[in-house]
Amino acid sequence: MTLLAAARPRILVALAAVCGVLASPNASTAKECFFMDTQYLPAIPAGEVRAPSTDMCQSFCRGRDDCSMFTYWADSEKCLLAGASASPSTQGAVGAVAGFAECQDARLHLQEVCANTVPQNGFPGLTAKSSNAAWTSGRQPKKLECWPMDGVGNYKPCHTVKTLEDTFLGWPGKCKGLFKQEGITGVKDCSDSCEKSPTCPGWQVGDHDWCYHGLGHDCFVRPDFSPVAAQRLQHGQIRPLFDLTGWQVVGLTRQFVDTAEYFQDHQDAIAACKKMCYSEIQCQYWQYSPKFGCWIEDPWRPFAPPSPLTLDWAFRSTPFALDCIAGEMIMHFCPAGETEATTEVTCARRDIVYRPAATGWSDQRMVTTTVDCQKMCASNPQCAHFSYFRKGMCRLVDASAAASPVGEHAVASGPPSCLTTTTLPPTTTARVSQSTSLLVQGPPAQDGETLEYMLQMNFLIRNLDYTLLSNSYRRHFRRKYAEVIAKHLDIDLVKVMETPTGAFGRVELLAKEPHSMQIIACVLNEPALNRDLSAYEEVAQSKPMRHALGEVTRKSVTYGNAACVGQMLAESMPSAVLTRTVKAPEPTGWTRWWPFVLLLLLVCLAVAVISGALDMSGKGRGGALSGQDTDGSYSDGEFDPRSLNLGGAAPGGARGPLRYAQDHMRALSTAVKDRVPHRRGEFTV
Known part of the structure; x- marks a missing residue:
């Protein structure tokens, strides 16, 4: 009996591995209790295992008596198991999926967090532990954990949509910093698409009937522009959690300052500032100071206050805090039963993503659901497959695209119609095996010529718009990517160049359509006169290289950054062999003057x-x-x-x-x- 009890966890894990999701009574609702971009720490002893899917990781957690929560990374298939005392964290959790061993526990926990929890004395605390302890639920509510998501990790549309500002009611609507919606024109289509997307804070129709979505800033005074129509919307409902009057929360973004004296009084400015945060479902903090203006949490910025909020990020004695006359910490939520039923594409697969061929056709659009993405594919005769990512990005590709494996719950891919039978292309495998069979060599040198050989490596970072990156980010990536390449090639950093004659220790970055960025790195062969570059090409096409470049990208740019338009992935592109002629050395010293x-x-x-x-x-x-005389003497008497x-x-x-x-x-x-x-x-x- 003792042996059976000791072996119980292993038996359950084995059964879960064999039966998979079917062994779980909550398999049909498992996806509803997962949290995106979250991890639970610390892990229990021997709590790191490998799992092929999120459901399997949850099954492993259920199979151990000491496991209450789990965290899963699809790209590395890493499954981390944690106990009941573990705390949620967002640090280093981009792309992670976390949840409870039993979804019933998650629902009960969320009910307490979403409906009842409030902070007590001691919030914000000196440490994260003390800040969490000040809440009645035991921790600070996470951003949008009370908003239901679909199986892909996108937030479901909510029936409750409220108009906060409207140009027909006197709102100027002259916002800057909005995002153009390709393929959408006119007031009706622009407003309808924004109402259906919970991540759309507002819409604006400007010149040429073009449609723009986004939060925007400085929406009140803009002499050179007047929109055709514009609205600011609130999706779902708001529950205030903490009064921030007399505080300064670091990490917010300034939205406007009333330098033009647009507002009649401070109350008008406070109302406008509050509405900006209420319209963005990922905004938890807003504050207004007559001297410093309106500041809110902007999810499209690379910085934000941490969770939980501590005294390292909240102050009471700064000039801003002393001048702050209004502010709130709030929770966005969509009540149960008010989310729209999202129709899933039954023939879509969660384990693949379609990547366009180098010479193939592709297009990307922003949509609300997987169904909308499939409809867009069906309406385009060139489209043979689609891939729908988190944050609403829809990728359309032609028949030449290849399907690559990805982690579950990250993407949904399928054909333009589920009524037709589509043969999926074979899943691409790691390119290491392909590159080892290829001999990459440069051209031989001609008579009397000496050549040095260099490999130009090319990589593509998808869904990172280079044109929207700031100069500081570009400098950061040029250095970081060079360090990754030098590390994997086991060479000095100075041997990585942006061009054959460019700067050392840097790579070149170029804008690549659609909304992507190309990395170019030139590496001199070792030895330089050896024209066989197969070893470098093998590393350039390897999975570890792509994974490392992707990790650097995701750690540097958060999903709230404007340059991030979807799941950021690194891909290897075909390399090129470069040569340069070695000139004879210039003579010096005696060699030069002899x-x-x-x-x-x-x-x-x-x-x-x-x-x-x-x-x-x-x-x-x-x-x-x-x-x-001829003999050289003179005659007698001669002079x-x-x-x-x-x-x-x-x-x-x-x-x-x-x-x-x-x-x-x-x-x-x-x-x-x-x-x-x-x-x-x-x-x-």
Whole structure:
């Protein structure tokens, strides 16, 4: 009996692995009690296992007596089991799915949190633990945990939709910072699409009847623009939780300052500020200060107050806090029975996503449900498959697209109609095996040419709009991506370049349609003259490389950032082999100057030879003119010119041998006239 009791958890886990979701009596409602982007910590001993799906991870938790909550990451199939004392956390939980071992426990817990919990004295606390302890439910309510979601993780539309502001009732509606909705024009279609989407705070129709959705900012004074129509909507209901008058909550975003004195008094400005937060279901905090303006939590910004709120993020003695005359911490919720029944696509699969081919057709739109995404695919003759992601992004692809495996509850993919039989393309496997069979080599060098070989690696980050990234984010990614590539290639960071002649330790980033970003990294081969780049290409196409690039992206940019338009995924693109000619090294020192020295020596030698030849010629002419015999002696009685002291320069001196000979002859003639007595008829010069 003792052995059976000890083996009970393992037996239940094994049965769950064999029977899967069918072994769970709550399988049909399991998805309704899951929380997105949340993890429960700390884990119980031996509480990290591998699971192929969220339901299986929940089954593992039910199979252990000490497990009450679980967390599941679909991309890595990691399942983390936690006990009853674990606390929820959003840090490092992007893409995670968490829940209770039994969905009944989750529903009871949510009922307490959503309907009854209030903060007591001691909130906000010094630590997260003390802040959670101040709530009657034992913890601060999480953002939107009281709003029902569908099986893909999208928030369900709520029947309760209230108009807060309207241009037909005098609201200016001149908001900036809205997002254009492609394919939607006109007031009716723009307003209908916004009412059906709980994540749409408001809509605006401007020039050319274009439709814009979003929260916006500075909606009151804009001299150069007036909309055709605009509204601010409130989806669901609001429950105030905590009064923030006299506080400053760090991490909020300023929406307007009444510098133009648009509002009649502070109460008008407070009402406008409150409505902005009430219209955005992911806004938990709003505050108004006459001096500093309206500040709210904007989910499309990369920063926000943590959960739970602590005194590290809330202050009472700052200038803003002393000037804050109104503010609230609120909860958005949709009452039970008021959510619209979302029709699921029965033929959609949760374990694949369609990725367009490099030369294939694709398109992306924002829709409300999976059904809308399928209808959009059916209305386009080029569309053969669709993939519907969280936050409402619908991807349409043609028949050349490939299906890749993904984690459950992250995406729904299928054909344009469930009435037709569509053969799914084979699921792509890790590209490591493909790349190892390919020989990536550069072209051979020509005669007398020396080439260095470089691999240009290309990656694609889907659903991250490069054009909406700030310059600080771009600089951050150029460095971070280079570090990831250098680490996986096991090379120094300086060997990763943005271009063959660009900066070291950086990558190049380019905007890629639709709403994606391309990474370009140039890496010099090791050794550089080796034209075989297969080893680098294998790493570039590997799953660990793609996973690491995706992790860096998701950790840096939250889903609330405007540049994030869906689930951010990293993909490998075809690489390119680059070559560059190695120039001969520039000569230095003796190597550079020896030809000039040799030439100078040759010139000096030639001058010396020519001077010697002329000197010998001059001596010959001088001897003949002075009466010198052929043997070099003078006859008896003849005048010997060698007895004269003629002076002058030596042959070949500064005046040259020819001038020396001329001077010599003149001196000889003069001496003969002056020193030798003339006898008439005996001597004539």
